[in-house]
Amino acid sequence: MTQFRLLFQFLAISRLGSISAAARELGVTQPALSRSVKQLEDTLNVRLLDRRAKGVVLTAEGLILARRVKLMDIEYQHALSEISDHHQGIKGRLRLAAGPSWIVHFLPNILADFSDRYPDVLVTLTHGPFSTQLDALLNGDCDAICGTLDFPDHPEIHKEHVFDARYTVYARAGHPLTLHHASPDDLNSYPWILLADDPISSSWVGSYFAAHRLEPPRIAIETTTLGCISLLRQSDCLTIFEAKAETSMQAFGLQRIEHDGTFWNFPAGVARRRSARASAAYRAFREMIRSHLESPHQ
Structure with missing residues (x-):
C-alpha cells in the first residue's frame, strides 16, 4: 500500500x-x-x-x-464505478467526443433515449479537432470517440465499426446547384465553408478537385459546425457533410446537391481505449447505438 x-x-x-x-x-x-x-x-x-x-x-x-x-487512477475509479453499478445499477459519467455528423444527426436521438433510460448517468459530449479527441482518449480523459475510423491503427485503440459513411455536398435550399446534377466545374465556381481545425475534410475537398484536374475552390470561411450550418443558410456557399445526415440538414434549411464523383468514403463507428474497462454506462450506450444505427433503415 x-x-x-x-x-x-x-x-x-x-x-x-x-x-x-x-x-x-x-x-x-x-x-x-x-x-x-x-x-x-x-x-x-x-x-x-x-x-x-x-x-x-x-x-x-x-x-x-x-x-x-494517471491511467492507474482512472482504472481505480472504473473499479469503484463497476462495484457501484453492480450494487446500485447504472450510474456515473459517460465522457464522449464526437465528429460533426454525429453531433448534428446521429447522437441527438440516441442520447435523448439514453438520458430517459439512465437518468443517473451524466453524459459529457465534446466536439473539436480529431487530434485533440484522440489525445484525450489515449490520456484517459475521454471514454469513447464517435466518428471516423479512418485513422492509423494504434495498439491502444479498439475500433468498433458501425456503418460506412459518405460525405457529399450541401447548400441552402433553393441554391442554383440544387436544381440540376452538378459537375465538378459547377462545384468549383462557388465559395466554400469548411470546419476550422479539420485538415482531413480540407484535404478531401482538395483531392476531389485535383482528381478532376481543377484547382481547389475558394475557401471563404472556416468555422464551427453550428457556424457552418448558419452561414450556409444565408449564402450561396457549399460544404461537405455526411450523406446519411440529409434529414437533419433539411431541418436546418439545407439541401443535398447531386454531383459527379465522391468526396470521402470511410468507416464510421466508435473508438475506445483497449486497456480501459468498458463501464456499464458505456456498454448500455453501445447497445443503444446498435439499436439505432445498425438497423437496415440506417
Whole structure:
C-alpha cells in the first residue's frame, strides 16, 4: 500500500505543479511530501522532478510515470464505478467526443433515449479537432470517440465499426446547384465553408478537385459546425457533410446537391481505449447505438 500512496501523492504534485499545493490538497505537510518524493525517486533510481522558483517541472522520467499513474487512477475509479453499478445499477459519467455528423444527426436521438433510460448517468459530449479527441482518449480523459475510423491503427485503440459513411455536398435550399446534377466545374465556381481545425475534410475537398484536374475552390470561411450550418443558410456557399445526415440538414434549411464523383468514403463507428474497462454506462450506450444505427433503415 505504501507504493500506491507514494504514486498517488506524486500524481497530485504532477497535476498541480507544486509540492506545497499538493501537500495542502492531500492534507500533509510539505516536508513530509518532499520526503515521499525522495523515497519514490530512490526506489526508481531516477529524478522525477526539477524544482523551480515557482513550483516543480516533471523530468522525462517523471512525465512517463505521471501518465501511467494517471491511467492507474482512472482504472481505480472504473473499479469503484463497476462495484457501484453492480450494487446500485447504472450510474456515473459517460465522457464522449464526437465528429460533426454525429453531433448534428446521429447522437441527438440516441442520447435523448439514453438520458430517459439512465437518468443517473451524466453524459459529457465534446466536439473539436480529431487530434485533440484522440489525445484525450489515449490520456484517459475521454471514454469513447464517435466518428471516423479512418485513422492509423494504434495498439491502444479498439475500433468498433458501425456503418460506412459518405460525405457529399450541401447548400441552402433553393441554391442554383440544387436544381440540376452538378459537375465538378459547377462545384468549383462557388465559395466554400469548411470546419476550422479539420485538415482531413480540407484535404478531401482538395483531392476531389485535383482528381478532376481543377484547382481547389475558394475557401471563404472556416468555422464551427453550428457556424457552418448558419452561414450556409444565408449564402450561396457549399460544404461537405455526411450523406446519411440529409434529414437533419433539411431541418436546418439545407439541401443535398447531386454531383459527379465522391468526396470521402470511410468507416464510421466508435473508438475506445483497449486497456480501459468498458463501464456499464458505456456498454448500455453501445447497445443503444446498435439499436439505432445498425438497423437496415440506417
